[in-house]
Amino acid sequence: MSEVTNGPQIRVEPDPIRGNHWVDKDGIPGGGVCAGFGVCIIWQNGPISVNGRNGASVEDVLFAAMDRLEFFQDTKFASVPVAQALMQLKKAVNKLNQPPEVEGKNNGAG
Secondary structure, eight states, rough: OOOOOSSOOEEEEEOEEEEEEEOTTSEEEEEEEEETEEEEEEEOOOOOOOHOOSOOHHHHHHHHHHHHHHHHSSTTTTTTHHHHHHHHHHHHOOOOOOOOOTTTOTOOOO
């Protein structure tokens, strides 16, 4: 079921994305694939420094979504919801680029 607003088409229930994700013998995430209608992602398998570029990172996929939303903002489909979604994706990329928190440390909080 789809609704049309003054922006891009909004799908209430997205088409399912199916994933097959791999881990190595130590349980470390490796590559994998995700696919759905109009989407096929082959994930990076192993460190780029060791294996070279062989797939997408999560950040790559977020950048692709940001590129599409930026395109919408340059058309008659520009809207506040699209701008807000774009801002949230930028926040997600920034979060993913922060160093991981060390388990058991509160990073100075309370």
